[in-house]
Amino acid sequence: MSAxxxxxxAATADARKAGDWLLVATAILLxxxxxxxxxxxxxxxxxSPQDVTGFPKxxxxxxxxxxxxxxxxxxxxxRALWNSVLVATLTMILSIGFGAPxxxxxxxxxxxxxxxxxxxxxxxxxxxxxxxxxxxxxxFIRTGLDDTAIGLALVHTTLALPFAxxxxxxxxxxxxxxxxxxxxxxxCTRWQAFRKVILPLALPGIxxxxxxxxxxxxxxxxxxxxxxxxxxxxxxxxxxSLGESPLYLKFAGGAALVVPALIFIFAVRKYxxxxxxxxxx
Amino acid sequence: xxxxxxxxxxxxxxxxxxxxFFLYPFVLVAFEAVTRDGAxxxxxxxxxxxxxxxxxxxxxxxxLAAIVVPIQLAMALLMxxxxxxxxxxxxxxxxxxxxxxxxxxxxxxxxxxxxxxxxGFLNTLLSSLGxxxxxxxxLGYQSKLTIFIAVVLAEIWRATxxxxxxxxxxxxxxxxxYHEAAEVFGAGPWKRFVxxxxxLLRPSLQTAIILRVILAFEVFAVVAALGGTNLPVxxxxxxxxxxxxxxxxxxxxxxxxxxxxxxxxxxFFLRVLRVPKEARx
Numbered sequence: 001m002s003a004x005x006x007x008x009x010a011a012t013a014d015a016r017k018a019g020d021w022l023l024v025a026t027a028i029l030l031x032x033x034x035x036x037x038x039x040x041x042x043x044x045x046x047x048s049p050q051d052v053t054g055f056p057k058x059x060x061x062x063x064x065x066x067x068x069x070x071x072x073x074x075x076x077x078x079r080a081l082w083n084s085v086l087v088a089t090l091t092m093i094l095s096i097g098f099g100a101p102x103x104x105x106x107x108x109x110x111x112x113x114x115x116x117x118x119x120x121x122x123x124x125x126x127x128x129x130x131x132x133x134x135x136x137x138x139x140f141i142r143t144g145l146d147d148t149a150i151g152l153a154l155v156h157t158t159l160a161l162p163f164a165x166x167x168x169x170x171x172x173x174x175x176x177x178x179x180x181x182x183x184x185x186x187x188c189t190r191w192q193a194f195r196k197v198i199l200p201l202a203l204p205g206i207x208x209x210x211x212x213x214x215x216x217x218x219x220x221x222x223x224x225x226x227x228x229x230x231x232x233x234x235x236x237x238x239x240x241s242l243g244e245s246p247l248y249l250k251f252a253g254g255a256a257l258v259v260p261a262l263i264f265i266f267a268v269r270k271y272x273x274x275x276x277x278x279x280x281x
Numbered sequence: 282x283x284x285x286x287x288x289x290x291x292x293x294x295x296x297x298x299x300x301x302f303f304l305y306p307f308v309l310v311a312f313e314a315v316t317r318d319g320a321x322x323x324x325x326x327x328x329x330x331x332x333x334x335x336x337x338x339x340x341x342x343x344x345l346a347a348i349v350v351p352i353q354l355a356m357a358l359l360m361x362x363x364x365x366x367x368x369x370x371x372x373x374x375x376x377x378x379x380x381x382x383x384x385x386x387x388x389x390x391x392x393x394x395x396x397x398x399x400x401g402f403l404n405t406l407l408s409s410l411g412x413x414x415x416x417x418x419x420l421g422y423q424s425k426l427t428i429f430i431a432v433v434l435a436e437i438w439r440a441t442x443x444x445x446x447x448x449x450x451x452x453x454x455x456x457x458x459y460h461e462a463a464e465v466f467g468a469g470p471w472k473r474f475v476x477x478x479x480x481l482l483r484p485s486l487q488t489a490i491i492l493r494v495i496l497a498f499e500v501f502a503v504v505a506a507l508g509g510t511n512l513p514v515x516x517x518x519x520x521x522x523x524x525x526x527x528x529x530x531x532x533x534x535x536x537x538x539x540x541x542x543x544x545x546x547x548x549f550f551l552r553v554l555r556v557p558k559e560a561r562x
Contacts, residue, residue, distance in 0.1 A: 019470070023363060023366060023367065024367075026359070026363055027363050027364075027367060027370070027374050030356075030359075030360060030363070030374075030378065031374060031377045031378070033438070034377050034378060034380055034381060034438070035377060035380075037392045037393065037395075037396060037438060038380070038384075038392060040392070040395050040396060040402050041391065041392045041395050043395075044395050052400075053400055054400065055399075055400040055404065055405065055416055056404075056405040056408060056409060057400065057401070057402055057405040059402070059405075094298075097294070098294040098295045098298050099295060101291040101292070101294060101295070102291060102292050102294070102295035102296075104291060105287075105288040105289075105291035105292050106292075108288075109287070109288035111285075111288045111289070113289075114288075117292060117296065120299065121295075121299075124299065124303055125491075125492060125495070126491070126495060126543060126544060126547040127303075127307070127495075127540060127543065127544075128495065128498065128499045128516070128536075128539050128540065128543055129303075130499065130516075131310065131519070131536040131539060131540065132302070132303065132306040132307065132310070134306075134310055134313075134519075134523055134529060134532055134533055134536055135306040135309035135310040135313060135533065136302070136306050136309075137523075137529070138309075138529070139306070139309070154302055155302065157298065157302070158298075158299070158302045158303050161295060161298060161299065165295060190287075215383050218385070219383070219384070219385030219386070219387075219388075220385070221385060221386060221387045221501065221502040222499075222501055222502075222516065222520065225520065225524075226520070226523060226524070235385060235387050235502070238387055238391075239387060239502060239505060242505060242506060242509070243509065247394075247398065247400075250391050250394065250506075251391060251394075251395055253391070254387075254388045254391030254392060254394075254395075257384070257385055257387065257388040257391075258384055258388050258392070261380075261383035261384045261385070261388070262380060262383065264383045265376070265379055265380055265382060265383035266376065269372070269375070269376045269379065272375075272379055272382075272446055273375070273446060273449050273450045273453065
C-alpha cells in the first residue's frame, strides 16, 4: 500500500530536484553571459598596448599598466573625465532639486492638475530625449551656455528629471502620512515635520535616486557629443576619437566608463527594484 | 502658508524646467524641420529621404528593433522568473543581472569590440580551436552581416537589464496567494507562468516593451563603436547631418522622424497591451 502511495511522491521530488538544478545552472549561465564580456574588456585594459593589439590573445591580463597610463596621459582625457564628473554632479543636483519637491507634492496632496502633471512626466519617456540637444545647441549659443558643463547638465536633467520625480514619488508614498500628522499634533510646522521626520527616512532612497541621475548623465553619449566641443565629457571624447584612436586607448576608456557604473549599480542595488515597482504605474 | 497653493509651488520648478527644456526645444525642432531660412518648406524631409543611405538607415534601425526586442523580452522574463524562484544567491544574481543597466551604450560597444575585433577574443578562441587558421575580419566594411550580429549581441547584452528590472518589480506586486492556490489545484510551473504571471504582469510588460522599443530606435553609440559608418542607423545619421554635414534643418527633420516612429509605436503598444482599469492590482 504504502509503496504505491510513495512512488509518485518520490517522482515529483526527483523532478523538483532536477528542476532546481536546471534553475541554478541557468542562473549561473546568465551570470557568465553578463560578466564574461566585462571581464574581457578589463583584461584588455590591464594589458600592455602590445598585448592588446597582438594576436593571439591571452585570456588573463598581463597586469601591465601601459594601456591605462597611455590613456590617462593622453591629451584631453583628464579634462574629459573631470567634465564627465562635473556634468553628472550638476545633473544629480538639478534633477533631485527639481524632482524631489514634485515627487513629494504628488505623494501627499490631492489637487487639480495632478493627473495631467503625472501624465506629462510619463510622456517624456516616449520621446528620444537626447534629440532635444539639437535645437538647444542654437539656444545655448545665444545665451552663452554652449560648450559648458551647465548647458549639458540642463539637457541631461531633462533625461533624469522624470525618473527623479517618479522615484521620489514612490519613496514618499512609502512613508506613512500618519508620521507627519503625529509631528504636527506635537507642534511641528509642516516644514519642521518634513525636515525632522520624513527627510531622515527618505534620505537613503533620495541618495539612491541621485546616484541613478548621476549614472544617466555619466553614460549619455548623443547630447554630450552634440553640445560639447572643447569641454567634452568622457563619452563624447571617446565617441569622437573612435575613428582614429588605437585599440588600447578605446579599451582603457571603456574600462574607465564601466568601473564607476559597476560601483553605482552596487550602491543602489537595494533600491533598484523598489524604485521601478512604483515608477512603473 | 496657504495649503492650497503649496502643491503647485512644489511642482513649479519641475514644471518650469520641463517647459523650457522639453516642450520648448520640442517645438523648436519641429519648427526647424519644416523651415529653411525662415520659409516653410518640406525640402529638409526630401533631402533626408533622398540621401542614398536613407533606405538602409531606416531598414537597419527597424530590423534591429524587431530582432533585439523580442529576444530581450524572452530573456528578461527568464531572468525575472529565475530570480523570483531562486532561494540562495538571489540578491547576488539580481545584482549581476542588473549590472548592464549602469553601462553606457558606448562602453557596451567597446566591450563587444574587444570580442569581435580582428585581434579580439573570438578570433583567439576560434583559432585555438583550429576552426580558422588566421584571424577573420568580422567588422570590416565588407562584412555587414557580422557587424549586424555583433550589434544585436551587444544590444541584447546591454539592454535586457532594464526590462528585467521592470519585470522583477512587477512580479513582486503579484500576490503570492494566486500561485499557491494554483499549485494546490495542481497547476505546474509552466501553466502557472502562462495563466497567472503573464496576465497579471501586463502593466509591467507594457512599460518594459514601450521603454525598450523607444530606446531601440535611439541605438547609436553601440553601432558607432562596432560598425563605424558601415551600418547606418537613424540616430547616427541625425548626428551626421548635424555634425559632419552641418545641416541642422535636415538633422531636425531626421529627429522628427525618430520622434514620429517612437510615438507611433508607443501608441501601438499602449493599445495592443491595454490594461483595463478593473484588472489592475
